[in-house]
Amino acid sequence: MSLEEAKQFAAHRAVDEYVKKDCIFGVGSGSTVVYAVQRLAERVETEKLKVTCIPTSFQAKQLIIKHKLTLGELETHPVIDVTIDGADEVDADMTLIKGGGGCLLQEKIVASCSKKLIVIADYTKDSVKLGDRYKKGIPIEVVPMAYVPIQNKIQALYGGEVKLRKAVAKAGPVVTDNGNFILDWIFTNQDLRWDKVNSIIKMIPGVVETGLFVNMCEKAYFGQPEGSVIERFGVHP
Numbered sequence: 001m002s003l004e005e006a007k008q009f010a011a012h013r014a015v016d017e018y019v020k021k022d023c024i025f026g027v028g029s030g031s032t033v034v035y036a037v038q039r040l041a042e043r044v045e046t047e048k049l050k051v052t053c054i055p056t057s058f059q060a061k062q063l064i065i066k067h068k069l070t071l072g073e074l075e076t077h078p079v080i081d082v083t084i085d086g087a088d089e090v091d092a093d094m095t096l097i098k099g100g101g102g103c104l105l106q107e108k109i110v111a112s113c114s115k116k117l118i119v120i121a122d123y124t125k126d127s128v129k130l131g132d133r134y135k136k137g138i139p140i141e142v143v144p145m146a147y148v149p150i151q152n153k154i155q156a157l158y159g160g161e162v163k164l165r166k167a168v169a170k171a172g173p174v175v176t177d178n179g180n181f182i183l184d185w186i187f188t189n190q191d192l193r194w195d196k197v198n199s200i201i202k203m204i205p206g207v208v209e210t211g212l213f214v215n216m217c218e219k220a221y222f223g224q225p226e227g228s229v230i231e232r233f234g235v236h237p
């Protein structure tokens with residue numbers, strides 16, 4: 001079974017279990033979400049469901065449009081029934097690292113407006129402690145003018161290395177859908193209280209959002225190498 005098939009199985013299972021009737025649906029970002037949107041589009045077509053989709057990124061919006069789904073926005077739909085999104089890592093407490101694709105801000109806004117946040121991922125994202133499996137650090141979206149002081153402050157508070165994310169097909173930094181930069185904090189202490197870390201980093205002027213999702217995820221589906229899907233439950237505030 002390939003990694004892509006593992007993602008697909010997790011995505012299909014989540015859509016089949018959580019999209020039961022007409023609903024407001026938050027569309028996450030990343031490669032695993034592509035399979036969820038494909039499945040949703042099939043079900044909308046065959047079951048004549050009335051689903052309004054709220055995107056978490058430019059990519060998500062493009063997916064909604066491509067599959068001819070109904071596009072909504074938080075202005076008109078501020079309460080979302082369920083959001084299905086990917087993750088870069090999920091620890092034993094169901095704390096997530098998100099933002100590998102740079103969409104953490106809108107992902108967290110949409111998740112915060114959702115009655116349920118459901119994660120879909122392949123087995124490589126399932127870990128005990130953050131940093132066990134995902135080595136690229138915690139993404140932090142920042143206002144461009146403040147990136148150096150923010151790097152210094154996080155390093156002084158918690159150590160590790162805070163790197164400005166560079167674009168691949170352009171000379172210079174990644175610019176998010178919101179016009180900001182992304183810092184990737186490669187942390188060395190895996191035993192931090194992530195709820196506190198999240199609050200403290202968010203207090204630094206110029207920090208817009210962190211990729212730490214603490215106590216937000218209700219359930220995660222992990223596609224396995226042999227084709228099964230493992231479910232793990234978290235708490236919902």
Ligand SMILES: O=C(CO)[C@H](O)[C@H](O)COP(=O)(O)O
Pocket residue numbers: 028029030031032033085086087088097098099100101102103104107
């Ligand atoms: O947080 C994200 C984007 O900001 C993605 O959900 C995360 O990076 C997982 O992506 P993929 O499904 O491609 O592994």
